[in-house]
Amino acid sequence: MGMDGIVSSSNGPGLSPGRIATAFSRALDLARAYEGATAPNPPVGCVVLDAAGNEVGAGAHRRAGLPHAEAEVITAAQLAGVAGWIDTVVVTLEPCNHHGRTPPCVDAILATGARQVWIGCRDPNPRVGGGGAERLRAAGRKVDFLSGLAHPAAAMLHADAARLLAPFSRLVSTGLPFITIKQAISAAGSMVPPAGQKTFTSQSALELAHRLRRRADAILTGSGTVLADDPQFTVRLVPDHPGKQRQLVILDRRDRVPAAYLDAATQRGFLVHCSRDVAEALAGLGAAGAMEVLVEAGPTLTGSMLAAGLWDEHVLIEQGASPDGTDRVTVRRNPAHPFQ
Numbered sequence: 001m002g003m004d005g006i007v008s009s010s011n012g013p014g015l016s017p018g019r020i021a022t023a024f025s026r027a028l029d030l031a032r033a034y035e036g037a038t039a040p041n042p043p044v045g046c047v048v049l050d051a052a053g054n055e056v057g058a059g060a061h062r063r064a065g066l067p068h069a070e071a072e073v074i075t076a077a078q079l080a081g082v083a084g085w086i087d088t089v090v091v092t093l094e095p096c097n098h099h100g101r102t103p104p105c106v107d108a109i110l111a112t113g114a115r116q117v118w119i120g121c122r123d124p125n126p127r128v129g130g131g132g133a134e135r136l137r138a139a140g141r142k143v144d145f146l147s148g149l150a151h152p153a154a155a156m157l158h159a160d161a162a163r164l165l166a167p168f169s170r171l172v173s174t175g176l177p178f179i180t181i182k183q184a185i186s187a188a189g190s191m192v193p194p195a196g197q198k199t200f201t202s203q204s205a206l207e208l209a210h211r212l213r214r215r216a217d218a219i220l221t222g223s224g225t226v227l228a229d230d231p232q233f234t235v236r237l238v239p240d241h242p243g244k245q246r247q248l249v250i251l252d253r254r255d256r257v258p259a260a261y262l263d264a265a266t267q268r269g270f271l272v273h274c275s276r277d278v279a280e281a282l283a284g285l286g287a288a289g290a291m292e293v294l295v296e297a298g299p300t301l302t303g304s305m306l307a308a309g310l311w312d313e314h315v316l317i318e319q320g321a322s323p324d325g326t327d328r329v330t331v332r333r334n335p336a337h338p339f340q
């Protein structure tokens with residue numbers, strides 16, 4: 001390996017694995033800032049480097065209808081007059097090779113002199129999978145995948161990239177949203193707060209709940225929770241994505257939820273629906289392009305969805321269960337629904 005992280009290689013261009021790993025880490029951070037803002041598109045981050053490994057530009061896909069990450073970064077570099085420096089493109093998702101609402105990102109990359117493209121995950125969309133990498137290769141660019149990066153952090157970075165993509169992946173491959181169940185359990189082992197209280201968890205656990213809401217496109221709850229707590233379900237403890245509108249679906253087979261609650265939720269900005277069937281509710285959310293649904297319900301609905309395997313990620317908050325007496329947070333993934 002030479003100076004400045006450049007690998008001397010007889011088979012073409014190449015920065016050191018360490019430089020590529022750092023670039024992926026940064027691209028993932030950039031993308032994560034928009035988790036929950038991009039549906040029905042995935043959050044994607046991109047970093048472009050010069051031949052010495054210096055960053056020429058970096059950015060992320062911010063919202064459907066706005067440019068994809070690669071196009072955003074390359075256009076900014078062109079406007080700044082530095083696009084000619086681009087040698088390596090590092091992107092968390094395979095560049096698209098089709099015309100959607102925006103032109104193909106492969107064209108944007110091919111308009112630069114980039115010699116190498118590093119890709120975090122294959123595009124899971126069965127309608128477009130594979131095309132981007134193959135077209136870049138056919139045009140003479142070297143294309144590599146994060147899964148093949150020879151660096152100790154590569155497996156973790158790849159797992160992070162796959163997790164970031166999981167809600168999109170789930171939606172395009174099944175038509176259903178990624179389901180996150182948030183469940184808080186008191187020291188006494190109950191999900192139900194003491195009389196007169198809406199919660200029993202710490203401030204940091206409440207903030208976690210608001211971060212989970214922030215990345216969700218929809219909230220799913222049961223009539224029991226609405227009647228007991230009159231919950232707002234808005235993102236308040238962390239900054240929300242500007243202009244974000246979420247769906248709120250209430251399971252209410254007996255029509256117990258008053259119209260005044262539905263009106264107030266609409267006023268708070270939700271698209272509100274009542275439903276009598278969980279599967280139907282999930283299918284409707286998927287058809288509307290919701291990539292992630294957060295279940296914030298009481299023991300009845302939470303228990304039935306967990307028992308039916310209707311979940312992808314289960315975020316369990318146990319009051320005071322950490323060794324230091326703070327709330328313990330455990331995130332489980334459904335082994336029946338592996339990521340990419």
Ligand SMILES: NC(=O)c1ccc[n+]([C@@H]2O[C@H](COP(=O)([O-])OP(=O)(O)OC[C@H]3O[C@@H](n4cnc5c(N)ncnc54)[C@H](OP(=O)(O)O)[C@@H]3O)[C@@H](O)[C@H]2O)c1
Nearest residue numbers: 184191222223224225228251252253254297298299300301
């Ligand atoms: N600790 C926590 O994480 C947490 C979170 C939220 C709420 N809570 C607490 O939970 C308590 C309320 O408990 P809960 O069990 O009554 O609330 P819930 O699970 O939110 O709502 C239960 C109601 O939802 C409907 N429902 C449930 N499962 C369904 C299914 N599979 N299909 C269709 N409809 C279904 C039923 O109403 P219908 O028969 O009318 O359809 C059922 O009575 C409150 O005290 C609240 O504070 C705790």
